[in-house]
Amino acid sequence: MPSVPSRSATDADVPALIALWEACGLTRPHNHPPTDIAFARKGPNSDVLVIEIDKRLVASAMVGHDGHRGWVYYVAVEPTQQKRGLGRHMMVEAERWLASKGVWKMHLMVRRSNVEVHDFYEKLGFSESEVSVLSKILVAQA
Numbered sequence: 162m163p164s165v166p167s168r169s170a171t172d173a174d175v176p177a178l179i180a181l182w183e184a185c186g187l188t189r190p191h192n193h194p195p196t197d198i199a200f201a202r203k204g205p206n207s208d209v210l211v212i213e214i215d216k217r218l219v220a221s222a223m224v225g226h227d228g229h230r231g232w233v234y235y236v237a238v239e240p241t242q243q244k245r246g247l248g249r250h251m252m253v254e255a256e257r258w259l260a261s262k263g264v265w266k267m268h269l270m271v272r273r274s275n276v277e278v279h280d281f282y283e284k285l286g287f288s289e290s291e292v293s294v295l296s297k298i299l300v301a302q303a
């Protein structure tokens with residue numbers, strides 16, 4: 162397992178972070194990554210964690226809690242660095258961040274089109290919950 166620690170993303174990381182998410186197929190037209198990043202970095206209950214190797218941003222996880230559960234989004238490992246343990250390490254760092262905030266249970270959402278990633282999460286001890294996630298737009302993003 163890589164021992165390189167994660168750190169909080171900075172303003173300077175934003176372009177590389179968005180490029181990472183694009184390379185990993187995580188961006189969608191209805192999401193605006195700069196807004197997502199700024200919002201997650203705004204308060205004490207959420208953050209964007211990154212791992213850098215040789216001055217290249219190679220992994221990310223957006224973490225946060227809503228006062229009840231912890232959540233992780235934008236879990237990504239740069240495609241040429243995948244299958245080397247970085248994804249597992251990034252998730253351990255995400256769990257550590259959430260645990261440091263007092264969170265005792267975490268959730269994540271996987272798009273139905275991304276079924277292959279289930280095996281990754283199962284290997285990390287996650288299991289599918291018997292719930293449906295419903296959503297509603299409150300404010301349209303510009």
Ligand SMILES: CC(C)(COP(=O)(O)OP(=O)(O)OC[C@H]1O[C@@H](n2cnc3c(N)ncnc32)[C@H](O)[C@@H]1OP(=O)(O)O)[C@@H](O)C(=O)NCCC(=O)NCCS
Nearest residue numbers: 185236237238243244245246247248249271277280281284
């Ligand atoms: C999912 C992702 C973060 C995994 O990162 P990674 O660095 O390749 O994962 P690791 O090397 O740490 O793998 C950990 C374990 O999961 C397994 N695994 C990883 N990806 C897998 C896959 N697609 N299918 C099956 N098993 C997988 C590994 O074989 C490894 O198993 P092991 O511990 O028995 O050796 C990476 O593939 C990625 O960025 N995917 C695109 C973005 C994405 O879909 N993110 C998730 C959004 S919900």
